[in-house]
Amino acid sequence: MKIDIVTIFPAMFEQPLAAGVLGRAIERGTLDVKVRDLRDFTTDRHRVVDDVPYGGGPGMVLKPDPIFRALDTIEAERGAPLTVVMMSPQGRRFTQAEAQRLSGLAHVVLLCGRYEGIDERVRDLVATEELSIGDFVVSGGETPALLVIDAVSRLVPGVVGDQESVEQDSFAQGILDHPHYTRPAEFAGRRVPDVLLSGHHAEVRKWRTAEALRRTQERRPDLIDERRRTESKETKQ
Numbered sequence: 280m281k282i283d284i285v286t287i288f289p290a291m292f293e294q295p296l297a298a299g300v301l302g303r304a305i306e307r308g309t310l311d312v313k314v315r316d317l318r319d320f321t322t323d324r325h326r327v328v329d330d331v332p333y334g335g336g337p338g339m340v341l342k343p344d345p346i347f348r349a350l351d352t353i354e355a356e357r358g359a360p361l362t363v364v365m366m367s368p369q370g371r372r373f374t375q376a377e378a379q380r381l382s383g384l385a386h387v388v389l390l391c392g393r394y395e396g397i398d399e400r401v402r403d404l405v406a407t408e409e410l411s412i413g414d415f416v417v418s419g420g421e422t423p424a425l426l427v428i429d430a431v432s433r434l435v436p437g438v439v440g441d442q443e444s445v446e447q448d449s450f451a452q453g454i455l456d457h458p459h460y461t462r463p464a465e466f467a468g469r470r471v472p473d474v475l476l477s478g479h480h481a482e483v484r485k486w487r488t489a490e491a492l493r494r495t496q497e498r499r500p501d502l503i504d505e506r507r508r509t510e511s512k513e514t515k516q
């Protein structure tokens with residue numbers, strides 16, 4: 280999978296993309312991630328990427344022309360058609376289902392806003408979608424983009440070594456994950472549930488499913504309702 284990131288802070292991606300499963304996937308070439316410095320696509324001596332908002336008011340706005348040039352370069356290097364995602368608190372909410380959808384694409388471009396945001400003509404003319412990581416505002420699209428890249432990459436086959444672990448993660452099956460324990464068997468007066476020490480795989484599976492459902496019901500009953508709705512839709516089809 281190819282991912283291009285357009286940002287005025289390329290350094291913010293260096294360490295997160297070098298660590299852990301993501302770092303290894305990029306090293307192996309399973310993921311091909313390119314971070315593009317928006318200032319490289321300016322034409323003036325001062326490499327200006329922002330300007331004052333028309334109509335007045337506080338803050339600055341990212342200019343459209345460097346972003347258009349960045350996209351032209353990406354398209355020339357990597358080919359079209361592009362999925363161009365604008366990171367924005369006004370976008371559709373990013374969820375595991377969205378991550379699943381994006382993980383099936385061959386090439387995704389992420390645009391990171393700053394200041395008051397990006398000139399509206401980028402949204403109108405080149406962004407194919409807008410994604411939000413939640414109902415709050417952060418100062419730039421870089422951390423949101425990193426979250427999206429991480430969640431999406433985990434679902435690309437070959438990125439996480441053990442695919443089974445991804446399938447059991449929270450939200451993958453529409454419910455939360457079961458509890459996890461490691462050694463020692465007793466810690467601070469708390470014992471690991473006996474069934475996990477029993478070596479009885481079928482019983483372990485049953486316990487994990489029951490625990491996953493129980494904690495989903497307790498913490499996120501909305502997920503259980505959602506699952507019921509999709510299940511009844513599936514049986515009707």
Ligand code: SAH
Pocket residue numbers: 365366367368369390391392393394395396397410411412413414415416417418419420421423
């Ligand atoms: N004035 C804008 C917010 C600008 S924040 C508004 O109120 O809608 C600056 C940039 O940070 C945005 O352009 C976007 O790229 C990023 N950003 C902030 N919050 C975000 C969120 N919840 N999800 C995704 N991106 C976000």
